[in-house]
Amino acid sequence: xxxxxxxxxxxxxxxxxxxxxxxxxxxxxxxxxxxxxxxxxxxxxxxxxxxxxxxxxxxxxxxxxxxxxxxxxxxxxxxxxxxxxxxxxxxxxxxxxxxxxxxxxxxxxxxxxxxxxxxxxxxxxxxxxxxxxxxxxxxxxxxxxxxxxxxxxxxxxxxxxxxxxxxxxxxxxxxxxxxxxxxxxxxxxxxxxxxxxxxxxxxxxxxxxxxxxxxxxxxxxxxxxxxxxxxxxxxxxxxxxxxxxxxxxxxxxxxxxxxxxxxxxxxxxxxxxxxxxxxxxxxxxxxxxxxxxxxxxxxxxxxxxxxxxxxxxxxxxxxxxxxx
Amino acid sequence: xxxxxxxxxxxxxxxxxxxxxxxxxxxxxxxxxxxxxxxxxxxxxxxxxxxxxxxxxxxxxxxxxxxxxxxxxxxxxxxxxxxxxxxxxxxxxxxxxxxxxxxxxxxxxxxxxxxxxxxxxxxxxxxxxxxxxxxxxxxxxxxxxxxxxxxxxxxxxxxxxxxxxxxxxxxxxxxxxxxxxxxxxxxxxxxxxxxxxxxxxxxxxxxxxxxxxxxxxxxxxxxxxxxxxxxxxxxxxxx
Numbered sequence: 001x002x003x004x005x006x007x008x009x010x011x012x013x014x015x016x017x018x019x020x021x022x023x024x025x026x027x028x029x030x031x032x033x034x035x036x037x038x039x040x041x042x043x044x045x046x047x048x049x050x051x052x053x054x055x056x057x058x059x060x061x062x063x064x065x066x067x068x069x070x071x072x073x074x075x076x077x078x079x080x081x082x083x084x085x086x087x088x089x090x091x092x093x094x095x096x097x098x099x100x101x102x103x104x105x106x107x108x109x110x111x112x113x114x115x116x117x118x119x120x121x122x123x124x125x126x127x128x129x130x131x132x133x134x135x136x137x138x139x140x141x142x143x144x145x146x147x148x149x150x151x152x153x154x155x156x157x158x159x160x161x162x163x164x165x166x167x168x169x170x171x172x173x174x175x176x177x178x179x180x181x182x183x184x185x186x187x188x189x190x191x192x193x194x195x196x197x198x199x200x201x202x203x204x205x206x207x208x209x210x211x212x213x214x215x216x217x218x219x220x221x222x223x224x225x226x227x228x229x230x231x232x233x234x235x236x237x238x239x240x241x242x243x244x245x246x247x248x249x250x251x252x253x254x255x256x257x258x259x260x261x262x263x264x265x266x267x268x269x270x271x272x273x274x275x276x277x278x279x280x281x282x283x284x285x286x287x288x289x290x291x292x293x294x295x296x297x298x299x300x301x302x303x304x305x306x307x308x309x310x311x312x313x314x315x316x317x318x319x320x321x322x323x324x
Numbered sequence: 325x326x327x328x329x330x331x332x333x334x335x336x337x338x339x340x341x342x343x344x345x346x347x348x349x350x351x352x353x354x355x356x357x358x359x360x361x362x363x364x365x366x367x368x369x370x371x372x373x374x375x376x377x378x379x380x381x382x383x384x385x386x387x388x389x390x391x392x393x394x395x396x397x398x399x400x401x402x403x404x405x406x407x408x409x410x411x412x413x414x415x416x417x418x419x420x421x422x423x424x425x426x427x428x429x430x431x432x433x434x435x436x437x438x439x440x441x442x443x444x445x446x447x448x449x450x451x452x453x454x455x456x457x458x459x460x461x462x463x464x465x466x467x468x469x470x471x472x473x474x475x476x477x478x479x480x481x482x483x484x485x486x487x488x489x490x491x492x493x494x495x496x497x498x499x500x501x502x503x504x505x506x507x508x509x510x511x512x513x514x515x516x517x518x519x520x521x522x523x524x525x526x527x528x529x530x531x532x533x534x535x536x537x538x539x540x541x542x543x544x545x546x547x548x549x550x551x552x553x554x555x556x557x558x559x560x561x562x563x
Contacts, residue, residue, distance in 0.1 A: 186427075193417050193428050199379055200415035205403030205432040205480065308419065 070224025110224025
């Protein structure tokens, strides 16, 4: 019964979202579509980073690095299988299946990168993770820049434009459901315990390194998913898309939304993406206005827009979770 | 006492930088026994407990539980061996609810029925924890947090419980309540290694006690012996 219930809770939101997304795709004009896709990708990035920075209390600065691993892996798969046509399917459906496979491969590669980076660095406490992940982001960028097979500094082009409102929407729902189910699970409680007091969590018998690595791998996998989507949204990727500034943008969304709050990350990611769009009018002053906006919000609400709470529990002074 | 003690600490040494905080402490706790560590601030009482439960790293010595060397195990494996530590400053997860704190105490246990029974027992021992189960632990008073720390440590069903200053900063009747529960817990077979400033309470509960001075054991004896000792009375009982 429990198994069945978890499966239903995972699949139901996707089933509900699908017709809504099909409707949205039908009514949204080209400009709105682009903005929606941007918002969706940033929501996936912010919510997945929330698992590490918000739930577990570790500070990762390398989210764009994992994103690039997913982006390049997915791009290589779709380029390599460009001529493959699954005989039993029409062309469009066949391409969609290949794309889904490419996204899955990107997630797996990013998860593996997360494991390799996380295993040594998560044994340490404190700010080491921030430094190591920062270094990882730069290393992966220069590796790609110096690999002709990955297009070097120019990147990969002519990728099929498979990313659409429906795909991004489903990925957003999957990411949020993952984070939500994780937060409410026994494992999630271990992550929160690590955030609160790592020594005490260990004294409870929680394998703190093991759980930090798990959180890190899950987070990296979803960053890889966002990367795969981005690659097939503009049709080209280059190392410059995944630099330190991109990682910082995601950290800003998470901090602004409130460390530990899923809905906070969603609201901040969507809000900042739309704000950047609206600020286009100011042209040269766009980034100045953006920075001012951040400063004002952080001065007014240093704990982030929602703190550790969720959107629908404003009466709670603190996150208490459900007693088991 | 039977031949092999439950906990056997031999020549335990801890350094904080160049300072030697523990200079070769040896002690034993038999199954079901209560041993108290008393001494002045900075004598090394908490350091001893923290080194045993691996919250800090010992520079030399050995800590054996049932003959197994604990200093070679990763810290999170100790709970499974039957060792629980209710640390000083309590180590409560302040943003998690009281119920979640208790659940984390039973983190490694898979026997749902047994965990539920123990939770009910903790609620009997400390009714306030039942009342406040859905509240964040940070909203509890100091005494209630101490009760939660003791209850949470007991949720792992330890054979040996390390207690660091359970009476610190608490009102006298709360101290009585906690020591009453500790006596009950011990009667149920749990061995206690207790660090206390409140030497009077500790020595009345303890079968045996050690006095630590500047990182060394200065005196050993049974609880009543040390309670009667003029030096202990002068130095730690304020007489």
